[in-house]
Amino acid sequence: MERKKFFIFGGDERNIELARLLIKDGQEVLLFGFEKLDLDLPQSKDPFKDGSDADIIISGLPMSKDQKTLNAPFSSREIFIEELLELLSNEQIFTAGKIGKEFFKKRKDIKIEDYFMREEMQVSNAIPTAEGAIQIAMEEMQITLHKANTMVLGYGRIGKALSKMLLGIGANVYVEARSYDDLAWVQNNGYIPVHLRELSNHIGRMDVIFNTIPSTILDENLLNKVCKDCILIDLASKPGGIDWKKAEELDRKAISAIGLPGKVAPITAATIIKDTIYNIITEGGR
Numbered sequence: 001m002e003r004k005k006f007f008i009f010g011g012d013e014r015n016i017e018l019a020r021l022l023i024k025d026g027q028e029v030l031l032f033g034f035e036k037l038d039l040d041l042p043q044s045k046d047p048f049k050d051g052s053d054a055d056i057i058i059s060g061l062p063m064s065k066d067q068k069t070l071n072a073p074f075s076s077r078e079i080f081i082e083e084l085l086e087l088l089s090n091e092q093i094f095t096a097g098k099i100g101k102e103f104f105k106k107r108k109d110i111k112i113e114d115y116f117m118r119e120e121m122q123v124s125n126a127i128p129t130a131e132g133a134i135q136i137a138m139e140e141m142q143i144t145l146h147k148a149n150t151m152v153l154g155y156g157r158i159g160k161a162l163s164k165m166l167l168g169i170g171a172n173v174y175v176e177a178r179s180y181d182d183l184a185w186v187q188n189n190g191y192i193p194v195h196l197r198e199l200s201n202h203i204g205r206m207d208v209i210f211n212t213i214p215s216t217i218l219d220e221n222l223l224n225k226v227c228k229d230c231i232l233i234d235l236a237s238k239p240g241g242i243d244w245k246k247a248e249e250l251d252r253k254a255i256s257a258i259g260l261p262g263k264v265a266p267i268t269a270a271t272i273i274k275d276t277i278y279n280i281i282t283e284g285g286r
């Protein structure tokens, strides 16, 4: 990629890693919104002076937590979305994660793209997520994953990455899906297919269950069938796929494990963001 000027406007640790990776690639990088940290990276004091000629402006993931200010936990002051809107010009590309529909409506004249919505980002993120899930399982289980009965609920991006790793470790891998297409692929790839409707017939034999379904799947009925020693690891975004209240009442060991890429592999997580941003630049932004 030809050298460009990147202006990082807020964000958390991931944007610091991202800045380091961009600099390693020979890019020009300036950060704003990290004054609380003693960083060995070039920081701007004035976004309007330093950011207006940047080729790419990058905010955090999520871009904002309150839709008024940027997500910038290391900034010494609140940075308002209005400031960002004022800074952006139609010669720049703006990207961040989970931008929100309202923001797109406010500036139809500029190239904005949400890197988190891109398929390559989510597919790549499935790998550190699956590795993190296996790490948690290994820490929590009293037996090896090798020869353990493992079940993956959902055969989307994370379900696919995780099943493959579990099979490689030597686990008995049961994979739940609700579509016959997916179940055929589950079988083709060497896992034991379980239709959603048949879940209750298998769930009681599992040593560990990984949920990737973003909807309550492990309800009271299924939780009653899960054995007490089974570890339930919920990977789906909040509220996840477990009836948490029932799991507690029934004394089931349920763990919510979200944001794993940034936690277990921060450099990989930042590399995935960087690669996705390079793809956005190559395509010229939307």
Ligand code: NAP
Pocket: 122, 125, 126, 129, 153, 154, 155, 156, 157, 158, 159, 177, 178, 179, 196, 212, 213, 214, 215, 234, 235, 236, 237, 257, 258, 259, 260, 261
């Ligand atoms: P995905 O590719 O969309 O896969 C989701 C799977 O859930 C699909 O198999 C889908 O089946 C199934 N599903 C959805 N709704 C269902 C329902 N009501 N009943 C039964 N099955 C249902 O998503 P993904 O990329 O694997 O991500 C899964 C979840 O993990 C998301 O919530 C995502 O935000 C989250 N996530 C977590 C982490 C982490 O660190 N823990 C990291 C990244 C993402 P169909 O194909 O039949 O719809």
